[in-house]
Amino acid sequence: MKDLARNALDAAVRRGASYADVRVIDERERHVATKNGKAGDVSSSSSLGLGVRVLDNGCWGFAATDNLSAEGIEAAAALAVEIARASGIAKKQDVTLAPEDKYVVEWASPCRIDPFSISVDQNLALLLKIDEELRRQDGVTLAETSMSFSRTRQVFASSIGSLIDQTRHITGAGFVAYSYKGNEIQKRSYPNSFGGQHQLKGYELVEELDLLAHAPRIADEAVALHSAEQCPEGVFDLILDSSQLGLQIHESVGHPIELDRVLGSEANYAGMSFLTLDKLGKLRYGSDQVNVVCDARLEHGPGLGTFAFDDEGVPAQGTDIIRDGLFVGYMTSRETAAAVGEKRSNGTMRADGWGRIPLIRMTNVSLKPGRQSLDEVFGGTDRGIYMETNKSWSIDDKRYNFQFGCEIAWEIRSGKRGRMLKNPSYSGISTEFWNSCAAIAGPEHWTLWGTPNCGKGQPEQVMGTGHGASPSRFTGIKIGGAYE
Amino acid sequence: MSESELLPRTRCEEIFGRVTAAAKSEGVSDVEVMMGVGSHALTRFANNTIHQNVAERGGYISVRALVDGRTARANTNRLDPESIRRVTQDAIAITRLQAVDPELLPLADPQPCPAVHRFFDSTAGSTPISRARAVKAAIEVAEPESLTAAGIYSATQSTLALLNSRGLFDYYSETMAQFSITVMGADSSGWAKASACDAAALDSLALARSAAAKASGSTGPREMPPGRYTVILEPAAVLDLVGQMFGDFSATAIADERSFLTGRTQERLFGDNISIADDVYHAAQSGAPFDGEGVPRKKLTLVEGGVVRQVAYSRQAAHKAGVEPTGHGFPLPNELGEAPMNIVMAGGDTTVEQMIASTDHGLLVTRLWYIREVDPYQKIMTGMTRDGTFLIEGGRIAGGVRNFRFNQSLVELLSNVEALSAAVRASGEEAFDMVVPAMKAHNFHFTEVTRF
Numbered sequence: 001m002k003d004l005a006r007n008a009l010d011a012a013v014r015r016g017a018s019y020a021d022v023r024v025i026d027e028r029e030r031h032v033a034t035k036n037g038k039a040g041d042v043s044s045s046s047s048l049g050l051g052v053r054v055l056d057n058g059c060w061g062f063a064a065t066d067n068l069s070a071e072g073i074e075a076a077a078a079l080a081v082e083i084a085r086a087s088g089i090a091k092k093q094d095v096t097l098a099p100e101d102k103y104v105v106e107w108a109s110p111c112r113i114d115p116f117s118i119s120v121d122q123n124l125a126l127l128l129k130i131d132e133e134l135r136r137q138d139g140v141t142l143a144e145t146s147m148s149f150s151r152t153r154q155v156f157a158s159s160i161g162s163l164i165d166q167t168r169h170i171t172g173a174g175f176v177a178y179s180y181k182g183n184e185i186q187k188r189s190y191p192n193s194f195g196g197q198h199q200l201k202g203y204e205l206v207e208e209l210d211l212l213a214h215a216p217r218i219a220d221e222a223v224a225l226h227s228a229e230q231c232p233e234g235v236f237d238l239i240l241d242s243s244q245l246g247l248q249i250h251e252s253v254g255h256p257i258e259l260d261r262v263l264g265s266e267a268n269y270a271g272m273s274f275l276t277l278d279k280l281g282k283l284r285y286g287s288d289q290v291n292v293v294c295d296a297r298l299e300h301g302p303g304l305g306t307f308a309f310d311d312e313g314v315p316a317q318g319t320d321i322i323r324d325g326l327f328v329g330y331m332t333s334r335e336t337a338a339a340v341g342e343k344r345s346n347g348t349m350r351a352d353g354w355g356r357i358p359l360i361r362m363t364n365v366s367l368k369p370g371r372q373s374l375d376e377v378f379g380g381t382d383r384g385i386y387m388e389t390n391k392s393w394s395i396d397d398k399r400y401n402f403q404f405g406c407e408i409a410w411e412i413r414s415g416k417r418g419r420m421l422k423n424p425s426y427s428g429i430s431t432e433f434w435n436s437c438a439a440i441a442g443p444e445h446w447t448l449w450g451t452p453n454c455g456k457g458q459p460e461q462v463m464g465t466g467h468g469a470s471p472s473r474f475t476g477i478k479i480g481g482a483y484e
Numbered sequence: 485m486s487e488s489e490l491l492p493r494t495r496c497e498e499i500f501g502r503v504t505a506a507a508k509s510e511g512v513s514d515v516e517v518m519m520g521v522g523s524h525a526l527t528r529f530a531n532n533t534i535h536q537n538v539a540e541r542g543g544y545i546s547v548r549a550l551v552d553g554r555t556a557r558a559n560t561n562r563l564d565p566e567s568i569r570r571v572t573q574d575a576i577a578i579t580r581l582q583a584v585d586p587e588l589l590p591l592a593d594p595q596p597c598p599a600v601h602r603f604f605d606s607t608a609g610s611t612p613i614s615r616a617r618a619v620k621a622a623i624e625v626a627e628p629e630s631l632t633a634a635g636i637y638s639a640t641q642s643t644l645a646l647l648n649s650r651g652l653f654d655y656y657s658e659t660m661a662q663f664s665i666t667v668m669g670a671d672s673s674g675w676a677k678a679s680a681c682d683a684a685a686l687d688s689l690a691l692a693r694s695a696a697a698k699a700s701g702s703t704g705p706r707e708m709p710p711g712r713y714t715v716i717l718e719p720a721a722v723l724d725l726v727g728q729m730f731g732d733f734s735a736t737a738i739a740d741e742r743s744f745l746t747g748r749t750q751e752r753l754f755g756d757n758i759s760i761a762d763d764v765y766h767a768a769q770s771g772a773p774f775d776g777e778g779v780p781r782k783k784l785t786l787v788e789g790g791v792v793r794q795v796a797y798s799r800q801a802a803h804k805a806g807v808e809p810t811g812h813g814f815p816l817p818n819e820l821g822e823a824p825m826n827i828v829m830a831g832g833d834t835t836v837e838q839m840i841a842s843t844d845h846g847l848l849v850t851r852l853w854y855i856r857e858v859d860p861y862q863k864i865m866t867g868m869t870r871d872g873t874f875l876i877e878g879g880r881i882a883g884g885v886r887n888f889r890f891n892q893s894l895v896e897l898l899s900n901v902e903a904l905s906a907a908v909r910a911s912g913e914e915a916f917d918m919v920v921p922a923m924k925a926h927n928f929h930f931t932e933v934t935r936f
Contacts, residue, residue, distance in 0.1 A: 033819060036740075039817065043557040043558065043559065044559070045558070046559070059537070061537055061538075063539045066541070083525075083538070083539060083612045085612075087527075089613065090532075091534065141740070141741045142741060180861075185742060185860040264530045265530045265634075266530075267632075268636060268666040391858075392858050392866060395854060396936075397870050401889055403932075405858050405866075425858065427931075459540075481932065482864065483864075483891070
């Protein structure tokens with residue numbers, strides 16, 4: 001793979017590129033799923049290819065191929081340069097890159113149990129046991145379970161002399177119980193929606209999740225929701241579990257802080273951001289308790305956004321985004337850092353495979369744990385709603401107005417969890433929501449969740465991101481608007 | 485017009501021969517092979533300049549084995565003989581590890597598949613320079629008006645083949661070109677998008693002018709209160725919203741009781757002016773005329789006069805129900821079964837201008853965004869308006885308004901339709917391309933207003 005990378009890099013530089021980088025990626029995946037007692041999608045995949053990114057005439061060009069013959073690599077490099085030169089037809093100014101050092105590194109993410117050492121029939125045996133347990137509950141009309149594993153080795157080589165060889169292992173697992181009755185379909189997921197939990201781990205994640213033990217409760221809740229009261233409409237205190245809060249961070253902090261969005265690169269698709277440059281260091285994004293970081297380092301945890309180097313050869317970093325409620329940082333690339341006068345990228349460029357260019361993507365954007373106990377988070381409200389597990393999510397293209405639905409909720413009276421509520425939803429404006437944060441549970445309740453399905457870019461790229469959070473309380477939140 | 489040379493039929497037969505030979509050496513005779521090769525190029529612009537410009541070429545083979553009532557799939561993008569042998573062995577190995585499924589059907593028999601021709605040299609011959617020139621011309625529509633343009637021009641060619649050991653050999657090539665543009669003013673924006681198999685049919689300049697006019701026409705947007713409004717949805721807004729329901733027109737989804745059509749077929753669910761077909765052979769449609777098992781796609785009458793008449797059946801769902809498969813199955817194995825993918829909604833004879841003229845108080849919506857399902861049985865969807873939302877007063881456009889969040893049941897929406905325009909091929913970002921009309925409907929439920 002290193003030779004392929006070097007050959008492609010040589011071909012691009014030989015054709016006159018002023019800068020070039022190459023990523024050669026070898027990926028192996030397995031997906032195993034069941035539905036109502038039978039195997040569903042059981043498949044394995046492998047992929048090998050390379051992408052060449054060049055700067056020529058001050059413009060970007062990129063070409064990717066799975067033809068790794070000498071001719072195929074030469075053709076890809078030549079096409080990347082041809083594309084860069086064509087970009088000059090509609091150029092305003094030359095691209096400049098913030099400086100970066102060269103690195104020659106080999107790195108692999110920790111993986112205690114190689115998931116590919118566990119056979120498919122062992123995967124299926126566990127999933128079918130969970131499925132059986134879910135359907136043991138009367139009223140469960142559909143049970144779905146799944147596991148997915150990937151191992152991705154990427155060799156990055158650039159014309160500044162970097163040669164970075166990284167291998168990342170990712171595991172995901174979870175299940176869902178559906179219950180159809182009358183004119184309602186209710187569902188419960190464990191440990192999260194979006195296929196469960198996903199982390200930068202091996203098969204040990206599946207063992208840690210203890211999936212089977214949670215199946216009876218989840219099945220029971222899915223059916224019980226039919227008998228629950230409709231979540232009331234009004235303005236209440238809101239307590240979110242850490243998985244829903246992870247998605248709240250993703251949508252109302254993670255995307256707005258992408259500097260390429262702020263500068264207009266995504267205007268035609270993902271949109272822009274309310275976090276215009278004048279707000280840096282001035283905007284009260286949240287209450288004093290709110291501290292958010294963007295951290296790709298292993299010390300932050302085994303997140304989907306954890307790595308050693310990003311996809312343009314910049315080391316993983318931890319960056320303060322919100323400090324004591326104040327907005328203090330964006331996610332940047334070498335190009336956008338230079339554009340706003342920063343001395344260095346903070347290392348958030350990531351690509352969806354060998355066929356796509358790196359874009360600014362969330363790494364692990366996390367709310368730091370607070371100091372309160374869980375009892376204090378719940379105990380601080382006379383009347384509130386506690387919601388768990390995302391069901392629907394939507395936010396406008398500048399990331400002001402959001403609405404989330406959750407699978408289940410409970411009424412909170414005098415700090416105690418009361419009756420179950422169905423069809424809960426809440427909505428608001430991003431900065432107003434974070435400024436209403438009144439309590440954040442401590443590190444013992446903090447979980448680093450994986451969001452495997454973040455979309456951005458044209459052609460669209462799907463990326464896995466990490467979001468750490470612990471249960472938190474927000475005051476004066478609009479509840480129930482989705483069912484007005 | 486010519487066929488793609490990326491994956492000639494002879495190459496398909498050669499790959500299939502290698503798969504069957506590898507399978508036979510493992511004692512397996514039933515295999516299905518899906519393979520595809522494609523090239524995709526996309527020129528992207530923002531801030532009135534090209535900022536991303538990419539091309540990608542790749543292929544894959546996907547081998548499904550059947551062994552004594554079991555099946556599984558293995559995929560690779562390596563097409564050399566050793567990789568083909570290995571992917572076949574992988575498929576067989578994971579197939580053998582599974583329990584017998586008594587309901588698993590044998591491979592599909594060959595059936596005549598009507599030919600459709602959707603490969604155009606105008607698209608296949610697109611170059612970085614030709615795309616850059618078209619982008620430059622679009623930018624020159626916006627820039628002199630002190631507007632800022634962002635968008636894409638893409639060109640794709642692809643070939644898909646499906647072969648199995650019962651002699652089935654389906655083969656399809658297609659080209660596809662897309663142009664989309666967002667034009668922004670200081671406090672306003674407009675958007676337009678189109679796609680076509682034939683790049684010569686794309687009028688990127690007209691799209692740029694339309695987006696620029698919307699941006700110029702919506703400056704100084706006023707804030708209107710949330711509530712129920714008469715709404716005129718342009719075709720892209722119709723497809724992105726209505727497109728959220730077609731996964732439910734699936735016999736498997738109904739059997740699983742996860743479809744909003746559970747218990748609701750053959751009854752009037754929508755207004756009698758709503759008729760929807762699935763028709764891959766429609767002149768404005770795209771996509772292969774066969775499904776994931778090689779069954780030819782049939783035209784379906786999904787909704788007729790507001791009544792849900794037909795849904796899609798994969799081979800397995802059809803076998804269980806004792807009916808004929810409709811050619812809408814996904815590649816096996818999967819949990820979803822099938823879905824219609826070539827939607828053609830019947831239009832009417834009212835132009836958008838006539839809809840506006842007949843509206844005393846309402847909203848014109850260009851585009852919807854971030855649409856997600858709130859309630860799966862009432863089919864309540866939430867989302868935002870975006871890039872061109874206008875107030876209509878007294879039968880005239882009265883200026884731009886701040887964007888709304890909606891929470892709207894699709895069942896209710898399609899019961900409240902007052903007028904439809906002629907149906908056109910439309911392209912959005914939240915659902916696949918369809919042939920749909922613009923739509924005027926009353927009581928559309930906007931629940932919140934955002935800050936722009």
